[in-house]
Amino acid sequence: MPELKYATLAVHAGQHPDPLTGAVNVPLYLSSTFELTGIGTDKGWDYSRAGNPTRDRLEESLAVLEGGNRPGIKAFAFATGMAAISALLAPLRMGDHVICSHNVYGGTARLLDQIIAHYGIAIQYVDMGNLDLLAAAIRPNTKLIYCETPSNPLMQLTDIRAVADLAHQHGIEVSVDNTFLSPVLQSPLDLGADIVMHSTTKFLNGHSDGLGGALITTTKEQAERTLLVQKAVGATLSPLECYLVLRGIKTMPLRMKQHEENGRAIAAHLASHPKVLRIHYPGLETHPQHALALRQQKGFGSMMSIDLGSREAAGRFLAAIEIFLNAESLGGVESLASHSSTTTHAALSAERKLDMGITEGLVRLSIGIEDKDDLIADLDQALATI
């Protein structure tokens, strides 16, 4: 059979019928423990923190969707995206140095600054758009370059191939948070990244009904250390949430088509709207990294942010939206809008936010899969209240 296409893999990878009953959906194994077959022998599972059959299927699916059929790719599912990032960072040692994208999800910066830094690990934020700055930041003890592209909420891109080439010359690993585009629209491993991270809470689940996170690794050593953290720290994804992500994955390629179509149409509309002072969407030709987006992404997705000029204007807009919901998170079927400064990036100081470019008037939009004309009408009526 020829190599299977992505939409086929989304429905079938890891999701084969249950060998015991023939059930076409992966069964939900709600069992914390498993009967052993003897001393030191079992049927493949002994305790759900170490391994659960439903989680195994999700991890199989994620490995294929993110890594294709290359050998050695392994996926690990965690309780949240933050738990996945924690598992990525947990193997670092005192004295190590991490370089992180200047603009990242506020929770990631909070984890790095308020937890990881206390373990004697040096954290340095660098504008990954500037490779000279990145090269200058590399030290002999740099162990990881942590990228988020596109970044939350400013949609800044990192040239994954260029960063990976530079990092690998120094023996440094590169991780990419691929949450904003999903594995459908960007394949960081093909561009040279070593580890991919996802908040499965977003596009992979797609229905805003469960949290989750994942790491996808490329080498045996990475897989071994990630498995150890998963088992030793224990922030694993529950079987029910694994099931929900598996269900979401089946329609992900279809959903991403609609997210993409709506995202492009809405960005084009907002780009010339008089109430929108600035729009951040790499799909627009005016975005400074549009050429990079065309080169390294398979689409532009449905995440964008708009600057409405002031906190008051943002407040009016958020109070007036009717189809869009004023809520954190992203990647679900429903459209959401959120005030970045007081939600996703609330943990950062006012100076840090301004330095990053997160203004008081900035509103992040996650465009869902509703009819785009309805969404545009909703945005227009809400913008008219400013």
Ligand SMILES: Cc1ncc(COP(=O)(O)O)c(C=O)c1O
């Ligand atoms: C880009 C990005 N990475 C990671 C996370 C953390 O994921 P979770 O909320 O599932 O812990 C988020 C959450 O919004 C995010 O936007």
